[in-house]
Amino acid sequence: MVERQELETFLTLAEELHFGRTAERLLLSQARVSQTLKKLERKIGAPLFERTSRVVRMSPLGRQLYEDLAPLHQEMDAAVARAKSAARxxxxxxxxxxxxxxxxxxxxxxxxxxxxxxxxxxxxxxxxxxxxxxxxxxxxxxxxxxxxxxxxxxxxxxxxxxxxEQRVLAVPLRHPLAGRVSVSLEELAGETFFGVVNGAPAYWWDFHVPRVTPSGREIGRGRAVATFQELMMLVGTGQGISPVVASVEKYYARPDVTFVPLRDVPPAxxxxxxxxxxxxxxxxxxxxxxxxxxxxxxxxxxx
The missing domain is CATH 3.40.190.10 (Periplasmic binding protein-like II)
Structure with a gap:
């Protein structure tokens, strides 16, 4: 008979595809996770994961088992949660x-x-x-x-x-970079980005609005802003440009601002x-x- 801990270990590893993170979520040792998985695979009769020193992938059988079990497990967890909620x-x-x-x-x-x-x-x-x-x-x-x-x-x-999500560059419609297929952060040396009103951690703003290009060339800082709406207004009126997350184009669009994909910045x-x-x-x-x-x-x- 398959035990609940075996199923929970399998489902968690299927989501994480990483023994360390699986162990952290389940509050177990990595060795215990590995032992529990091997026990389940013996009961099933075939490997559920393909494991190397660098990667963990579900086998076709493991994928099928996950797709069958995950909805049932979620329904069971939801039922238990509702019962606990009612009891407490x-x-x-x-x-x-x-x-x-x-x-x-x-x-x-x-x-x-x-x-x-x-x-x-x-x-x-x-x-x-x-x-x-x-x-x-x-x-x-x-x-x-x-x-x-x-x-x-x-x-x-x-x-x-x-x-x-990927990041893009917000620029005024008449900016020389408007209409480009993409742009590199390295090309933005000498442009003006924006600062932020005191309150945001410096490392946080510097990640989203870099001070320098990848090679170390300085990118100017203009006015300090406090909100997305203020940032977009300043871009639209030609007072600077700014890296933003791609969803800004959907949720904060303006008719005087266009967006160009950024090539060499990490996703947000x-x-x-x-x-x-x-x-x-x-x-x-x-x-x-x-x-x-x-x-x-x-x-x-x-x-």
């Missing part, structure tokens, strides 16, 4: 902050999963701005926050990544963040809903 009387309000487009296209699926599990909890969404992207979380105005990485703060914990990620040291049962349930929605989507959304 989980209700009230959960305040969730978001920067920019938040979880993007995954926002609806996340809320659907959470409402099914915690029907007595009302989610209140609150927009934050990059003038102080972490302030509302630290002050307790929100308990969870969807925001752009990197977040490297000892008092905050980074949860599941929900968005992984959005994750759910919480204060370190423990969160409420409501927030824990919401993070589980986030993880389930991302998994059902096949991974983080493109934006």
């Amino acid at each position: 009387g989980v209700e009230g309000e959960l305040h969730v902050g978001f920067l920019g487009s938040g979880a993007g296209t995954l926002t609806g699926p996340i809320l659907d999963v959470f409402r099914e599990r915690c029907p007595g909890v009302e989610v209140r969404m609150r927009e934050t701005q990059f003038r102080d992207p972490l302030g509302a979380l630290r002050s307790g105005e929100v308990e969870l926050l969807f925001t752009c990485l990197p977040v490297e703060e000892p008092d905050l914990t980074v949860g599941p990544v929900v968005i992984n 990620e959005v994750a759910v963040i919480c204060r370190s040291g423990g969160v409420s049962e409501r927030a824990e349930s919401f993070v589980r809903a986030v993880r389930e929605a991302v998994t059902s989507n096949g991974g983080p959304a493109p934006f």
